[in-house]
Amino acid sequence: MIQNPSFLSENDLILVISPSGVVDEDVVTKGAAILKNAGFQVEISPNAFNPHFKFGAKHQERLSDLQFALDNKEAKAIYCARGGFGITHIIDSLDWTQFKKNPKWIIGFSDITALLHNAFQNGYYSLHASVLQGLPKLSTEYQKHLIDTLSGDIKALKAESSFHKSGSANGQLIGGNLSLLIHQIGTQTELDYSNKILFIEEVAEPLYHIDRMMLQLKRAGKLKGLAGLVVGLFTNLSEDKSIYGQSVEEIILDHCKDYDFPIGFNFPFGHGEDNVPLVHGAEVGFEVEGKEAYLKYLIDNT
Template structure:
C-alpha cells in the first residue's frame, strides 16, 4: 500500500530537476517564480541547465541530479522541469533508500510516468501534474489547483461524456501517459494492474498508434482485471475518424468491450491548459453514469489515502 509524502507548508523546499528532455530555461524560470510567489523555496539541481542534444543533460548528470533530489533531507518535493524522453535511460540505477527516510512529492507527467511508477513500487504516492515549464501555460485556475494540492487541499475529479460505460469501483489509482505505460511492460517499472483504477492520456499520436498501444495492453493482460478506466485528454491527434474509421473513444471501448469495469471519458488532465493534478497511487472511489463520471479520494484513515 502506498503512503503519501508530507504536504508542503510556507517556505518548504522544492528541488527542480531535468531528468528527461532538454528544457526551455525561460519557461522553467517562470514556473519557478509561480511557486515562489505561492510561498515555496526553489532550488535548482546542479546540472539542470546542461542541455545535451535532445536531453536535459548527459545521462550521468541527470542521474546524479535525480539521486541528489531523492536523497535530500530537507526538500518536500521534486519538480521535474519537463518530460520529453530520457527518464528510462537512468531510472533503473536509482537508489530509493534515503528517499524512504525523507519522502517527498515527485511531480511531473508524460515521460515522467515511469518515475511515478517507480515511486509507487517503493511505497509512495506521487503527483501526476504539469511539468514545471508547462506550469505558466496552465490556466490560472489549474495553477491554483496544483499549488492547493501540494498544500494538502485535495480536489476530486469529474467529467462529462456521452461515451461513458456506467459502473462503480474502488481501488488504487495508477497510470499516466499511454505510450509510457506500454513501454514499461517487461521492465523493472512494470506495474500490476489487477484491481487498480487506471488513468490514461496521450498527445500527438495517430489513431492507428493509439489502437496499437491499447491492443498491446490488452494482449499483455493489463486490461482484463482492471477495476476501472479513467480517460483523460488525447490531444493533437494526427488522424481523425474519417481516415481511420474509429474515434479515440471507440477504439478504447472496443478493446474493453468484453470487460465490465466502468469507463469515464474526457477528464481534465493531459497535454493541455487544463491539467488537473492526480495523486498517483492513492485509494479512490469511482462512479460513472451514462453522461457523468466522478473520481473521489477516499479518507478512511488508511495510510495510502489522502486527507
Template sequence: MIQHPPFLQTDDLIIIVSPSGVVQEDLVRGGAEILQGAGFTVEFAPHVFSKHFKFAGTNQQRLSDLQYALDHSNAKAIYCARGGFGITHILDHIDWTLFKQNPKWIIGYSDITALHHAAYLTGFTSIHTSVLQGLSELSIENQQAILGALKGHSIKMSAKSNFNKSGESTGELVGGNLSLLVHQIGTGSDIDYSGKILFIEEVGEPLYHVDRMLLQLARAGKLKGLKGLLVGEFFQMTETKELFGASVEEIIFQHCSIYDFPIGFNFPVGHGEQNWPLVHGANVQLKVSGNSAQLNYLS
C-alpha cells in the same frame, strides 16, 4: 502499503530537476516563480538547464541531479521541469534508500510516468500533473489546484462524455501517458494493474498507434483485472477518424467493452490546455453514471 509523503507547508523546499528532455529556460523559471509566489522555497539542481542533444544533460548529469533531489534531507518535493524523453535511461540506476527514509512528492507527467511508477513500487504516492515548464501556461484555477494538491487539499474531478460506461468502483489510481505505460511492460517499473483504477492520456500520435497500444495492453493482460478506467485528453492526434475508421473514444471502448469496469472519458488531464493533478497511487472512487463521471479520493 502505499504511503503519502508529507504535504508541503510555507517555506518548504522544492528541488527542480530535468531528468528527461532539454528545457525552455524562461518557462521553467516562470513556473518556479509561481511556486515561490505560493510561499515555497525553490532550488534548481545543478544541471536543470544543461543540454546534451535532445536531453537535459548527459545520462550521468541527469541521474546525479535526480539522485541529489531524492536524497536531500530537507526537500519536501521534486518538481520535474520537463518530460519529453530520457527518464528510462536512468531509471534503473536510482538508489531509493534515502528517499524511503525521507520521502518527497515527485511531480510531473508524460515521460515522468515511468518515475511515478518507480515511486509507487517503492511504496509512495506522487503527483501526476503539469511539468514545471508548462505550469505558467495553465489557467490560474488549474495552477491553484496543483499548489493545493501539494498542500494536501481535497481534490475532486468530474467530466462528461457520451462514450462513458456506467458503474462505480474503488481502488488505487495508477497510470499516466499511454506510450509510457506500454513501454514499461516487462521491465522493473511495470505495475500490476489488477484491482486498480487506470488513467491514460496521450499526445501527438496517429490513431493506429493508440489502437496498437490498447491492443498491447489487452494482449499483455493489463486490462482484464481493472476496477475502472479514467480517460484523460488525447491531444493533437495526427490521424483522423475518417482515415482510420474510429475515434479515440471508439478505439478505447472497443478494447474495453468486454470487461465489467466503468469508464469515464474526457477528464481534464494531459497535454492540452488543462492538466489537473492526480495523486498517483492514492485510493479513489470512480463513479460513472450516464454521461457524467466523478473521481473522489478516499485517502
C-alpha cells in the same frame, strides 16, 4: 502499503530537476517564480540547464541530480522541469534508500510516468501533474489546483461524455501517458494493474497507434483485471475518424468491450490547456452513471 509524503507548508523546499528532455530555461524560471509566489522555496539542480542534444543533460548528470534530490533531507518535493524523453535511461540506476527515510512528492507527467511508477513500487504516492515548464502555460485556476493539491487540498473530479460506460469501483489510481505504460511492460518499472483504476492520456499520435497500444494492453493482460478506466485528454492527434474509421473513444470501448469495469472519458488531465493533478497511487472511488463520471479521493488530506 502505499503512503503519501507530507503535504507542503509555507517555506517548504522544492527541488527542480531535468531528468528527461532539454528544457526552456526562461519558461522553467517562470514556473519556479509561480511556486515562490505561492510561498515555497525553490532550488534548481546543478545540471537542470545543462542541455546535451535532445536531453536535459548527459545521462550521468541527470542521474546525479535526480539521486541528489531523492536523497535530500530538507526538500519536500521534487519537481520535474520537463518530460520529453530520457528518464528510462537512468531509472534502473536509482537508489531509493534515503528517499524512504525522507519521502517527498515527485511531480511530473508524460515521460515522467516511469518515475511515478518507480515511486509507487517503493511505496509512495506521487503527483501526475504539469511539468514545471508547462506550469506558466496553464490558467491561474489550474496553477492554483496544483498548489492546493501539494498543500493537501485534494479535490474530486468530474467529467461529462456521451461515451461513458456506467459502473462503480474503488481502487488505487495508477497510470499516466499511454506510450509510457506500453514501454514499461517487461521492465523493472512494470506495474501490476489488477484491481487498479487506470488513468491514461496521450498526445501527437495517429489513431492507429492508439489502437495498437490499447491492443497491447489487452494482449498483455493489463485490461482484464482492471477495476476502472479513467480517460484523460488525447490531444494533437495526427489522424481523425474520417481517416481511421474510429474515434479515440470508440477504439478504447472496442478493446474493453469484454470487460465490465466502468470507463469515464474527457477528464481534464494530459497534454492540453487543462491538466489537473492526479495523486498517483491513492485510493479513489470511481462512479460513472449516464453522461457523468466522478473520481473521489479516499485518502486523508491532513
